[in-house]
Amino acid sequence: MRRNESGGYAPQQADNRALAEPTANVRNRWTTSIVVINIGINAAFFGPIQVLLGQQAAAFSAADKEGILALVTGAGAAVSLVANPLFGTFSDRTTSRFGRRVPWVFIGALLGAIGLVGLAGAPGVAAMTLLWCLVQFGCNGALAATTAAIPDQVPVRQRGRVGGLASMGTTVGILVGAAIGAAVAGNFALGFIICAVALLAGMVPYLFLANDPVLSPRDKAAFTWRNFAMGFWISPRRYPDFGWAWITRFLVNVGNHMVTLYLLFFLTDAVGYANPEFGVLILTGIYAVLTLVTAVIGGLWTDKVGKRKPFVIASSIIIAIAALILAFFPTWTGSLIGAAVLGTGYGVYLAVDFALLTQVLPSAASRGKDMGVINVANSLPQVIAPVIAWPLVTILGGYVTLYVAAAIIGLLGAVFVVRIKGVE
The missing domain is CATH 1.20.1250.20 (MFS general substrate transporter like domains)
Known part of the structure; x- marks a missing residue:
């Protein structure tokens, strides 16, 4: 892995770090990128959940706003249950020259941003529901890949510190989301667009500072449709x-x-x-x-x-x-x-x-x-x-x-x- 002139990391050749237990301490700038992306993801989650989706539901039907909001958020929550392990599984098997996690952080954040921008102009409840499911799918996918980067790169002796800072990013993101909802003063379309910008902006530092180990094709886990379908189950008897x-x-x-x-x-x-x-x-x-x-x-x-x-x-x-x-x-x-x-x-x-x-x-x-x-x-x-x-x-x-x-x-x-x- 070579540092580039900007202080980030250039794409690397496959090495044996991807499946090894990390031993070298991570740099503060890498930890900062994890905090920032957590802020962006959670702002994109909680700005809509706390304020914007409710305002949009009321705009569609003031009398049925509670039911609309329950439908939309319930569908999104169901999608999130699938998106986390699904994106995590794909990232585990990725042999990209940019690393295992970076491509899926990028794809997830991009899908989430597209969904948020789409919500700004959603014509009805059905479109609102589908677009919020896309937001949940993308943001949870980015979150799964980001979360996996910590045990990939942080040694055990640092994980409490890095986990605490990542959690701080989550809490700040929730507050940022609430602030966005309050700042737009009922203009939920503008709020969705600002949340999309926050999500993409939060992703950028991680893309340049990820230092993501590359998985060699020979180390790629055996992949079949059967073990893909069964792979989400982790036996508590065995583990x-x-x-x-x-x-x-x-x-x-x-x-x-x-x-x-x-x-x-x-x-x-x-x-x-x-x-x-x-x-x-x-x-x-x-x-x-x-x-x-x-x-x-x-x-x-x-x-x-x-x-x-x-x-x-x-x-x-x-x-x-x-x-x-x-x-x-x-x-x-x-x-x-x-x-x-x-x-x-x-x-x-x-x-x-x-x-x-x-x-x-x-x-x-x-x-x-x-x-x-x-x-x-x-x-x-x-x-x-x-x-x-x-x-x-x-x-x-x-x-x-x-x-x-x-x-x-x-x-x-x-x-x-x-x-x-x-x-x-």
Whole structure:
């Protein structure tokens, strides 16, 4: 690999680094490119999800806006479950001179941007649904390839730090998306275009700084349609550490989504806050700031001590405590404390659990697919949490029941992480 005059990396010849365990520390500029692309991808996700798609749904039919939004976001979530492992699998088998991951980051971001620009002029609900599915397909594909680049290139001793910074990029991206939605003041078409620009701009530094190892054709995994179809399944019997790590991430994310899902209605109906929309903004800001700070600190700390599981257990407990605060202290003060505690726990969890997951991947040859399967544990809770939360709030006791259940589900994640044997 040769550095070019601009400080980036020129396309390289195939070498044996693609399937090797990385040993050299990554440069700060490479880590920065990972943070920036995470900001772009998540701005493209959450600007539409938080604001723009809702505004567009209301423009099509004010009376049916909730149903339209549910249809569009539900279809997009279903696509995301497939896109992550699919793009990861393709990238694992790519022998491009630019590396395994770079081509799919480019293709995914380009598809996502095309979908966003298309949404700006969508003529109806059907087109809106199809275009949002294209956005989800492309952005999740780019995310899968980007995520796989970390275990490809970051040694174990740095993964907490890099995972924390990548998580910081995710949180900043969510805030950028919300800011775009607020800045366009109801002009959702302009908002979609700005999100597309943010996505493409976030991709550019990574393309020039990727230093992506090239997979030799002779090392390319054997490919048949049968093992492609079966390849998304990773046997928990054969790879128990991977199975327990996946379950842990899934449960903690379900609990976290249950806590945040009905926050607006919780402030309205349980807390009685006079301006619930502004209240959500305040609580989200507190949560985001604490997540940013503790993700970086937690990542550095876990790398320094060389342990992962104690941090995952502690952060899961902290997240559960935040849910219980909201359950039993449904006041504005309680909400502020709960948001701060939740952000503290979730920031540490994001950084450390990511590092842990990269250490239980079944094979270097399938890191992209395996990380794509891991990303399903992030996406699927967005579908599952509303199914669990709705009857708890409306039929089975209200917000106390909801937040106690969220605490229990999150604590199960702490219990199951103990079953992982290959990581301390």
